[in-house]
Amino acid sequence: xxxxxxxxxxxxxxxxxxxxxxxxxxxxxxxxxxxxxxxxxxxxxxxxxxxxxxxxxxxxxxxxxxxxxxxxxxxxxxxxxxxxxxxxxxxxxxxxxxxxxxxxxxxxxxxxxxxxxxxxxxxxxxxxxxxxxxxxxxxxxxxxxxxxxxxxxxxxxxxxxxxxxxxxxxxxxxxxxxxxxxxxxxxxxxxxxxxxxxxxxxxxxxxxxxxxxxxxxxxxxxxxxxxxxxxxxxxxxxxxxxxxxxxxxxxxxxxxxxxxxxxxxxxxxxxxxxxxxxxxxxxxxxxxxxxxxxxxxxxxxxxxxxxxxxxxxxxxxxxxxxxxxxxxxxxxxxxxxxxxxxxxxxxxxxxxxxxxxxxxxxxxxxxxxxxxxxxxxxxxxxxxxxxxxxxxxxxxxxxxxxxxxx
Numbered sequence: 001x002x003x004x005x006x007x008x009x010x011x012x013x014x015x016x017x018x019x020x021x022x023x024x025x026x027x028x029x030x031x032x033x034x035x036x037x038x039x040x041x042x043x044x045x046x047x048x049x050x051x052x053x054x055x056x057x058x059x060x061x062x063x064x065x066x067x068x069x070x071x072x073x074x075x076x077x078x079x080x081x082x083x084x085x086x087x088x089x090x091x092x093x094x095x096x097x098x099x100x101x102x103x104x105x106x107x108x109x110x111x112x113x114x115x116x117x118x119x120x121x122x123x124x125x126x127x128x129x130x131x132x133x134x135x136x137x138x139x140x141x142x143x144x145x146x147x148x149x150x151x152x153x154x155x156x157x158x159x160x161x162x163x164x165x166x167x168x169x170x171x172x173x174x175x176x177x178x179x180x181x182x183x184x185x186x187x188x189x190x191x192x193x194x195x196x197x198x199x200x201x202x203x204x205x206x207x208x209x210x211x212x213x214x215x216x217x218x219x220x221x222x223x224x225x226x227x228x229x230x231x232x233x234x235x236x237x238x239x240x241x242x243x244x245x246x247x248x249x250x251x252x253x254x255x256x257x258x259x260x261x262x263x264x265x266x267x268x269x270x271x272x273x274x275x276x277x278x279x280x281x282x283x284x285x286x287x288x289x290x291x292x293x294x295x296x297x298x299x300x301x302x303x304x305x306x307x308x309x310x311x312x313x314x315x316x317x318x319x320x321x322x323x324x325x326x327x328x329x330x331x332x333x334x335x336x337x338x339x340x341x342x343x344x345x346x347x348x349x350x351x352x353x354x355x356x357x358x359x360x361x362x363x364x365x366x367x368x369x370x371x372x373x374x375x376x377x378x379x380x381x382x383x384x385x386x387x388x389x390x391x392x393x394x395x396x397x398x399x400x401x402x403x404x405x406x
Contacts, residue, residue: 009055012047016111019044021121023108024396025128027169027389030149030160034385038104045107064109065398067348071102074341078302078334085301085333086308095303095321095333101387102345108395118400119183122176125392129173133200135159136166140207157207164378165386167204167213172367172389174200175220179363205252211262212378214255216370218244223366280316281377284323287312291332299335308332322382326375329382346372349394356401364397 019040026037052058078099085092112118135145136157150158150166158166177197184193204217218241226237248255265278274283291300291308300308306319322329331339346368353364371390374380381387 009051012044012051013113013117016044016048016113017117017120020108020111020117020392020396021124023104023388024121024125024392027125027385027392028128028132028160029147031384034388038388041104041107041111044111048111059110059113065348065352067345067352067394068106068109070341070344070348071105074338074345075100075103077338077341081299081301081334081338083301084298085304087301087303088307091307091321092301092303095305098321098382098384098387099302101384102381102391104388105391105395108392109399112396112399115400118396121392121396122180122400123183125396126173126177126180129169130196132159132166133170133173133196133203136170136203136207137199156209157203161385163208163210164212165210165383167208167210168216168370168374168380168386169389170200170204170208171213171216171220171370172393174204174217175366175370176363176393178220178224179359179366182359205248205255207254209254209258211258212374214248214258215377216374219370219373220366223362223369227362274315281324283314283316284309284319285325285328287314288323288325288328288332292328292336295335296331297335297337299331299333299338302333305329305332322379324378326379326381329379346375352398356397360397360401364394367393367397 019037023034023037023041026033078096082092082096087095108121112121135148136159138145139148139154139159140157142154145159148154148159150160150162152158152163156163160166161169174197177193177200181193184190201217201221204213208214221244222237222240225240226234229237245255245259249259250256261276262278265276266282268276269279269282274280287309288305290312291305294300303321305323306321309316309319309323323332327339327342330342334341349371350365350368353361353368355361356364367390371380380390
């Protein structure tokens with residue numbers, strides 16, 4: 001290989017790492033920045049492909065995790081459902097675009113070629129999340145945050161996105177920071193990541209109002225304790241989420257208010273009212289099950305959930321594009337075949353995590369479990385920023401191990 005080619009490869013690899021790092025940071029900067037990051041990522045992939053084809057220097061695809069092929073199968077099946085979708089072309093294309101967020105796993109995995117590159121992108125992810133967390137506290141304190149774009153009240157501490165996304169993203173900050181303890185600074189500086197971790201947990205429980213954030217933070221703390229205990233004592237962790245939840249009911253007014261509201265909403269729904277947050281969610285699920293019963297195997301086609309919700313008696317005019325339940329969304333639009341493919345992605349991500357060294361294994365297992373749990377209450381892979389965050393974390397952690405063994 002000529003020296004000029006080596007220099008070109010080095011420069012392009014630097015750009016590729018920059019594009020992945022920018023994607024890592026962008027999930028804390030809002031939807032517009034995520035879109036720019038994905039454009040840069042596409043440019044990086046095209047350039048890297050040109051070089052790899054010219055010099056036959058492709059990475060070993062045999063080492064790629066099985067979930068890669070399950071992602072391609074799933075998106076292939078969703079694309080095939082254009083043939084029978086009952087939605088309009090615009091809704092079908094919009095639905096496909098949201099589902100396709102999971103595909104960004106592949107460019108990230110393809111572009112990261114060394115352990116140092118993978119670790120660098122994770123550090124940039126942490127940096128972006130720390131800025132978002134500190135900005136949230138600044139909003140609560142009444143300080144100006146010019147880059148905040150959320151329309152929520154400043155007292156809620158939302159910098160970008162909504163009360164759903166931000167507390168979950170902050171939980172992933174806590175997950176990655178905790179399990180990367182081996183990379184924490186030593187001496188007095190070690191208190192810096194400890195302080196960031198505490199501020200993040202306090203922000204989610206005492207500032208945020210998103211119930212999904214409460215849930216996934218409880219899951220993270222429980223799993224962090226799980227990994228620290230001897231195997232013979234780990235069964236004790238099964239009751240920890242309930243103990244922590246009871247403690248937060250006493251200590252956190254916002255946790256108590258939101259948890260109480262869930263019980264009131266469910267009770268109102270049982271009495272025939274759907275004019276509440278949880279009542280609407282339960283109604284989405286009910287209409288979704290009716291739609292699945294009609295076409296259980298192949299579904300109604302991509303982008304068809306909202307249309308079927310209204311067709312089956314849903315009364316909310318401004319209904320979202322999903323039922324706030326990932327497995328039901330896939331079952332309605334792509335049938336049980338699609339739902340099985342989604343579960344397969346999560347299963348093979350979990351299986352791949354088990355092959356990693358301890359810290360990466362614990363991180364990815366926790367991320368996978370949180371993703372699977374969130375799917376019961378929301379559509380994490382479907383959401384802007386959230387979907388990109390999940391696939392970035394999975395790809396960067398897996399590429400870290402893959403590159404160490406290549």
